[in-house]
Amino acid sequence: MHTPQINNNVTSDNGVIDLSHHLSDEARIRVANPLKDIMRVISECPVTDLIPMANGDPHHSFYPFQQIMYEVPSVQDPSDPVTSWNNSGRTQIFHSYRDQECALPISKAFRYSRAAGLVQCKDALTNFSNLIFAPPNHHVMLTFGNSDGLTKVFRLFGQKGDYFLTDEFSYPGITNCPLPYGVKWVGIKMDSGGIIPEELEKVLIRWDEAKLGRRPRILYLVPVGQNPTGSTLSVDRRKKIYAIAQTWDLIIIEDDPYYFLRYDVPQTNCASADPDEFIKNFTSTLIPTFLSMDVDGRVIRLDTFSKVLAPGMRLGWITSNKLFHLKLGEYTDSSTQPPHAFGQMFVTEMLSEHGWKIEGFCRWLRSLRLEYQNRLDFLLDVFQREVEPTGYASVKRPEAGMFVWIEVFFEKHPRFVHERCSGGSPVVARTNTECLLKELFETLMNVQGVAFVPASMFTIPENALWVESDGHVPLGDRTRFLRATFASTEDIIEKGMIRLGKGLREFFQE
Structure with a gap:
């Protein structure tokens, strides 16, 4: 039997637990892209008439886009915009412009940008996340959807010989990702309510490091509408699992593509004309996330538009502590770069005053x-x-x-x-x-x-x-x-x- 060990070192990042020991060797030796760093320094220069001679991207006047129009379902029907759109075809229109005012101009969207994503889109999703998840002391980074995000997260923590923990029935398109670099999986027994906390703890207690190598440190979960079983972790199980993670010093990867598709919940006052009241009512129907419970910085959460807008958008976001955010940024800056401008522009305009706004997006999600x-x-x-x-x-x-x-x-x-x-x-x-x-x-x-x-x-x-x-x-x-x-x-x-x-x-x- 193994005795759990808790890491009590704290950092200056608002007192969160020092979790740097979880980083893989690859993540430790990664360095920041120096060109990205110097462009950040230049962008923050206070000189108002600074002449830009350092950038390496084409001038925006050569971008072959004058404007992009988005014709989307109208969310003006407060009760059921999805059905209203399917029945009547009622739509609304918003735009991205190159030279006119909008939330994210084409001239900025198609430039090289930082790993976390275009500032306007990242800020819009940060505001949305703060309203929905209320994450304490976390940072947002855009991804090409959750498959891309998880590939990066697995490399952030895993290396040859490691074992990750997950549900005994899991989606192979994701669990296959870390296999080529020597990570294996331990399946934890499930029932109709998802992973069983007591079974998770049994595996950690029984783990024989002499035969299997170091005890697993990473727990990967799809806590809402798990694929394939459809199970959803109750609040009580989430609390037990988070307590186990604290006791055994685990990182929880919360992959939640189906978070907004939870059924048989109390109906909100959909007719409310007050945006703040509607958003408050809507969020009250959502189950608390691991991220919202996280006081240590040990939860790294992945969200995506694939299930609520369209899978081909390939746009999502990771919410994590500062250290993991920086390390994921180093990887992104030297690999995929941030997601495509089209998706970022659409989401930014959709959540802006010119589009659905957060209230309208929540009405869409409810419908x-x-x-x-x-x-x-x-x-x-x-x-x-x-x-x-x-x-x-x-x-x-x-x-x-x-x-x-x-x-x-x-x-x-x-x-x-x-x-x-x-x-x-x-x-x-x-x-x-x-x-x-x-x-x-x-x-x-x-x-x-x-x-x-x-x-x-x-x-x-x-x-x-x-x-x-x-x-x-x-x-x-x-x-x-x-x-x-x-x-x-x-x-x-x-x-x-x-x-x-x-x-x-x-x-x-x-």
Whole structure:
């Protein structure tokens, strides 16, 4: 058993815990781009008639853009702008100009800029974050969406031989990111409420550094509408997990793309004409984030517009303490550079007085949440009608996100095999669940013409060195799920559930 160690050194950054020992070797040896530094010094020069002869970008008069017009849904309907837009097509227009007044002029947006992003866009998102998350002593940096942000964050902390902690079912597009530079994953057992704090602590207590190397220091979570399970961590679990992070000196990476898509929450006074009152009412329906609980600076949060505007925007932001912010900036300045100007201009104008403003964006988010909740309700209704009567599958209502996690009862299949292995490894599958899952996936797709994602695509490999042998059910025997989206239209959802019901009957009655 290992004794937890707490790092109590503090920095001058308003007394937050010194977390520099978590930085990877790569992050430690990175240095600032000197040209970026000198351009910052020049930009802060107080001389009013300073002649700019140091910059290396083309003159803005050669940018082939005079103005950019954005025609977007109107948010003037205070109750449900998404439905209003879909039904009536009512829109509003705002612009980015090269030579006229706007929130972020083209002449500035398309210049080389700092790692954190264009000041106007960064400030707009900082104001939004302060209103929504109220993060104490944190700093905002723009990204090309959360995949880009996470790639940088993983390199900030991980190096060969390290283990990161995460949910036992996780999105492989993200968990694959740190594998090439030698980082492995430890999957923590979940239930319908997400990662189980007691299971997290068990792994940390049982960790054998002599056999496995240093104890994991990084915990990666999608706390709202987790992909693929749709689970959402309760406030109580968040508090327990944060306390564990403090005790064991963990960094929490809070990846929250589905944060605003949480359902069955109290309805706000959407008709309120007062912007401040509406924003206050809206934020009261949001669950507290790890970031809002963070007093040590050990939470690094990632947000994105992918799920609430469009995935192809490739624009998001990281909120972190000053040290991590600076180190991420050093990496960005010498790699990707800040995100594209088009996305930054759009978001800046959208949140400005010329666009939706923060109030209008919150009205959009509230309305979008209701629309997805309606689609979730529809899927569950059709599932109850078409699939549940088969007796071969069930589904629990997710609290958030875009997915339902359909449990299939493979033990009812005539070819189901259960072999109890006496004295065998606790992580070796004892049933043929994975084989039947693969067959069902292929049958549904090739015969019935409906595609789901099998749970086996999301599993984090287990290791007997950190798994309790008594009473443990191997993960391979628990991959009895199909992930289904409810983001589609009602027509697609209904056809999919009808084909699922038919496919299950034929598969189990072969």
